[in-house]
Amino acid sequence: MPERTPDLLVIGLGAVGSATLLHAAGQGMAVLGIDRLAPPHIHGSTHGESRITRLAIGEGAEYVPLVRRSHALWRELEAASGRSLYRACGGLVLARRDAASPMHGQTGFFDNTLAVARAHGIAHELLGAPAIAARWPQFGLAGDERGYFEPEAGYLRPEECVAAQLALAQERGARVQTGERLLGWQVDGRGLRVETDRASYRPRGAVLAVGAWLPGLLGAAAPPLRVTRQVLHWFEPESAGDYAEERFPIFIWNWGPAPGEVFYGFPDLGGGVKVATELDAPCDTDRVERSVRAAESAAMHARHVAGRLRGVSARVRRTATCLYTEAPGARFLVDRLQAGGPIIASACSGHGFKHSAALGEALAGWALSGVRPEVLAPFSARGLGVA
Ligand SMILES: Cc1cc2nc3c(=O)[nH]c(=O)nc-3n(C[C@H](O)[C@H](O)[C@H](O)COP(=O)(O)OP(=O)(O)OC[C@H]3O[C@@H](n4cnc5c(N)ncnc54)[C@H](O)[C@@H]3O)c2cc1C
Known part of the structure; x- marks a missing residue:
């Protein structure tokens, strides 16, 4: 099978992956997103009509920059897509x-x-x-x-947010392939190699945002999720x-x-x-x-x-x-667990949706530039006692 070589491969296109794809698109890079299903769908963590958003994050002050930026990004996405996504009902x-x-x-x-x-x-x-x-x-x-x-607290419409992000990402040049399942990856002398049930890839960078499927994919290397x-x-x-x-x-x-x-x-x-x-x-x-x-x-x-x-x-x-x-303490895990491997984003712990727009923006920046944005530093594997 010939190897394909996108600049960025985003695996999993739910809340975090669709936001990552959107923010990576339109920058002159070849950006490809794959998902085993067809988001938005009802099998993961991003469905059910509404998600709470609030600025004063009782889970920790380190989340405040993410949610503040996300509120601005949801408004931009509403303007670009014509959809109602964020309602500040208090x-x-x-x-x-x-x-x-x-x-x-x-x-x-x-x-x-x-x-x-x-x-x-x-x-x-x-x-x-x-x-x-x-x-x-x-x-x-x-x-x-x-x-x-x-x-300023209120609710977000998760299915609409994902649909809007995927549609806009594609308008900006990203490719989306649904019904394609990640099987595994390895880092060898030529860099990262990703295998799916349809193809082999040699991406320059990859973001893994597979939600509740992450522990199964990481197997023995899984952090405590x-x-x-x-x-x-x-x-x-x-x-x-x-x-x-x-x-x-x-x-x-x-x-x-x-x-x-x-x-x-x-x-x-x-x-x-x-x-x-x-x-x-x-x-x-x-x-x-x-x-x-x-x-x-x-x-x-x-x-x-x-x-x-x-x-x-x-x-x-x-x-x-x-x-x-x-994750322990209801924290997020956003890190590269292996040199040259994909950046892993496990941002749920029951409160991840409100941050997902800014997470996607930061993940896209990290994957394309190679420099981890400061806003992601608090969510390292070391913070969970993993690395
Ligand atoms: C009941 C409930 C209530 C919540 N309430 C709130 C709330 O009020 N406020 C809030 O901020 N957050 C809330 N959250 C958390 C928030 O919804 C999650 O943090 C967020 O949806 C997680 O998104 P994700 O992108 O990590 O996962 P998902 O959106 O589930 O995306 C993962 C994607 O990866 C794909 N995938 C999996 N395996 C593979 C594979 N092998 N190959 C290719 N693709 C694959 C899946 O098909 C899926 O589309 C709640 C969550 C739940 C479940």
Whole structure:
């Protein structure tokens, strides 16, 4: 089989790969993207109508430059594509006063969020329970909550973002090949060689953004990444207007101090109020149970929603399963694990989408110039104790 020689090969075209492809395109380089499926699709980590975005990243201040840049890039992408991608409907983080708020590897997610907002000059309001209740009577509060409200927070439409990035990348000259699966790669005396089920490549650079398939591809060399099955539920509100985005924000709510006593949700975008909590059961990416049992939705409603989102019934409008790829501490891994090998981008840990536009821009810059942008330094393998 003849070897093909693109300047850059992007493998996996979900959230991170499609952004990388877009930012690498149009720079006079031969840029090729491949995916085993046809993104946007429902088999990885980037589907289900909406993703939260917020500027004060309670997971760590090192993510703030990524999300800030991403907000600007989503707006540019909206202008270039004519699609609605980012809605700044506002976001509320809720926790009990003087209590732990575990989330995404942090024990004090609420306090971290507030500290990051203050340190980075991010516009916000700090609210007590009476003020929250007066503004959003939809929340059934215990009475000792505090709320962090960020007006620029809101939601992104993940499938639209990926579709827009892929379409624009192709307009700018990138090639996309779907239904092509990476089998493996090696570094030899001539550099990097990549094998797929259709071809052999000798790219000058490669970015591997295969999401939940990464641990399987890395095999024994895999950093400590866990793939878990997550479930999204859309419940029917008695009055859809009460949960319209003009009247209701995205929210993350630590309603109790223990891990698992947290859920998050979105306004009703026309198909019900979408909510989820974070599940911890590891799964096999290719054999994960995709269907959602009625009992799972009933348990979600009884434990988290009932009494907390007023007027949101237990009637299920829709469900979906989706995969997290979690690194310790809910961190990202963006690094080259082997000299001359592909740059690996594992940016999920349940909070990666909001950063994916800027990650793609930085990854494209790194792969084409050979110089790692500063913004990616905090996500090295060494930071995870791998290299
Ligand atoms: C339920 C859920 C809720 C979330 N909520 C939020 C949120 O509110 N806010 C937020 O910011 N983030 C959130 N996230 C995280 C965010 O969605 C992910 O960080 C992001 O989607 C990960 O994108 P990715 O590009 O790494 O993976 P994916 O988008 O899954 O892309 C990987 C791609 O690689 C392809 N691929 C795999 N193997 C191969 C191969 N061998 N050869 C070729 N192609 C291959 C796949 O087909 C796929 O298209 C959530 C995730 C989930 C699952």
